[in-house]
Amino acid sequence: MLRITKITDYGFILLAHMANQDKELLHNAKDLSAAIGIPLPTVSKVLKILTQGGILQSHQGSKGGYSLAKPAGEITAAEIIEAVEGPVAITDCSSSEGCERNCVVSPSWQQVNTAVIGALSGLTLADMSNG
Amino acid sequence: MLRITKITDYGFILLAHMANQDKELLHNAKDLSAAIGIPLPTVSKVLKILTQGGILQSHQGSKGGYSLAKPAGEITAAEIIEAVEGPVAITDCSSSEGCERNCVVSPSWQQVNTAVIGALSGLTLADMSNG
DNA sequence: CTCAATTAAGACCAAATAGGTCTACTATTT
DNA sequence: AAATAGTAGACCTATTTGGTCTTAATTGAG
Numbered sequence: 001m002l003r004i005t006k007i008t009d010y011g012f013i014l015l016a017h018m019a020n021q022d023k024e025l026l027h028n029a030k031d032l033s034a035a036i037g038i039p040l041p042t043v044s045k046v047l048k049i050l051t052q053g054g055i056l057q058s059h060q061g062s063k064g065g066y067s068l069a070k071p072a073g074e075i076t077a078a079e080i081i082e083a084v085e086g087p088v089a090i091t092d093c094s095s096s097e098g099c100e101r102n103c104v105v106s107p108s109w110q111q112v113n114t115a116v117i118g119a120l121s122g123l124t125l126a127d128m129s130n131g
Numbered sequence: 132m133l134r135i136t137k138i139t140d141y142g143f144i145l146l147a148h149m150a151n152q153d154k155e156l157l158h159n160a161k162d163l164s165a166a167i168g169i170p171l172p173t174v175s176k177v178l179k180i181l182t183q184g185g186i187l188q189s190h191q192g193s194k195g196g197y198s199l200a201k202p203a204g205e206i207t208a209a210e211i212i213e214a215v216e217g218p219v220a221i222t223d224c225s226s227s228e229g230c231e232r233n234c235v236v237s238p239s240w241q242q243v244n245t246a247v248i249g250a251l252s253g254l255t256l257a258d259m260s261n262g
Numbered sequence: 263c264t265c266a267a268t269t270a271a272g273a274c275c276a277a278a279t280a281g282g283t284c285t286a287c288t289a290t291t292t
Numbered sequence: 293a294a295a296t297a298g299t300a301g302a303c304c305t306a307t308t309t310g311g312t313c314t315t316a317a318t319t320g321a322g
Binding site for chain 3: 028029030044047048051052058059060061062063064065066
């Protein structure tokens with residue numbers, strides 16, 4: 001439906017929340033869950049995915065938690081979506097491998113896809129939080 | 132996954148095919164199915180949806196079929212996607228009704244969404260077919 | 263060194279969506 | 293009337309997504 005998934009949406013909400021606070025502060029899943037009102041197991045899953053995607057840094061063990069891996073101004077919406085959902089591609093045609101069918105419409109999709117990625121890359125976490 | 136559905140993809144293929152031929156020619160579902168290699172019931176479904184969305188004109192009865200409702204240069208990708216999938220909205224936040232949660236990230240999504248719609252509106256069926 | 267807190271990995275199930283097919287009906291031409 | 297096409301919508305299946313749970317592995321504190 002040309003829409004980001006709920007998990008990605010949660011990711012943005014969590015990241016915006018973290019960006020609005022002291023960058024060095026470690027946030028654990030439990031506190032974030034309480035602060036935002038999303039169930040703990042789900043929050044935990046999202047944080048894990050964001051960490052694997054390099055958006056967050058994690059610190060295991062007691063007193064552990066998560067923090068942004070980079071300044072909020074350097075984390076783009078494109079990056080976040082890719083971390084959670086994989087490469088952005090409006091159609092299979094427009095994926096980085098190109099269209100294996102070599103169909104007529106393929107070049108046009110590439111163009112649209114580039115525009116979409118451009119829009120998403122121009123938007124940083126800092127822009128989105130600024131609370 | 133930020134992707135159009137298969138049905139929408141079929142729609143583009145069918146429309147591009149039709150745009151590449153005499154505009155007045157009526158195409159019936161059976162011939163289109165044979166020409167493109169998509170099963171008849173599926174082609175039939177897609178054509179029906181495109182007609183309801185005002186992209187195609189239909190003519191019932193024997194010797195009936197479908198034709199473009201407008202010149203290919205006036206049919207945009209945005210229109211086609213909306214006809215099949217409903218309004219384009221990256222998130223619920225960015226739908227035309229606005230974000231009922233009134234969250235921080237909402238204005239940013241509006242912005243991205245506008246950019247995406249812009250890209251899709253700048254691309255016509257004529258651009259995509261031109262075979 | 264042990265315990266408690268916390269993330270890591272991934273299995274797992276349920277719900278939602280999408281894909282595709284089918285049947286019955288209506289309209290039009292011959 | 294008969295044949296051809298579109299119309300409407302039900303229907304089932306497969307895939308994806310959402311969410312939870314269990315079992316590790318890691319680290320700080322006493």
